[in-house]
């Protein structure tokens with residue numbers, strides 16, 4: 335039996351210490367040990383983006399990131415994204431009907447929050463490129479892209 339290993343990281347702005355075993359993924363640690371189930375489990379192979387979280391501000395697939403490597407790092411999950419920009423992204427996706435079954439939505443919101451923090455006004459090509467690792471089987475992406483363009487427009491109008 336493997337010995338549990340403590341990991342201390344900042345999760346959604348709070349320092350948390352949790353135990354992991356062996357090569358346990360960050361996705362499993364977030365969902366099963368920290369009860370942050372907004373990080374969705376899809377393919378478990380780094381292909382679908384359902385498990386996207388921000389690691390030190392950059393989107394990663396938490397299913398292929400070893401939880402022990404999160405020691406001392408900053409993780410943001412969908413539960414922690416309550417800032418104005420993230421709230422606008424969520425609202426815009428709802429308004430454009432970019433949510434259907436909703437399974438992909440947390441990962442997509444996390445990905446887009448990371449994008450809009452890094453890039454002031456991404457164009458459609460950049461938005462589509464950022465979403466290329468997030469699979470949505472329902473929407474065809476057009477509504478989600480429209481939602482981001484709406485947020486970009488709102489930001490421009492406010493500045």
Ligand code: FES
Nearest residue numbers: 376377378383397
């Ligand atoms: S569950 Fe992580 S990329 Fe699919």
Ligand code: FES
Nearest residue numbers: 434435470471472
């Ligand atoms: S809304 Fe169903 S997978 Fe995206």
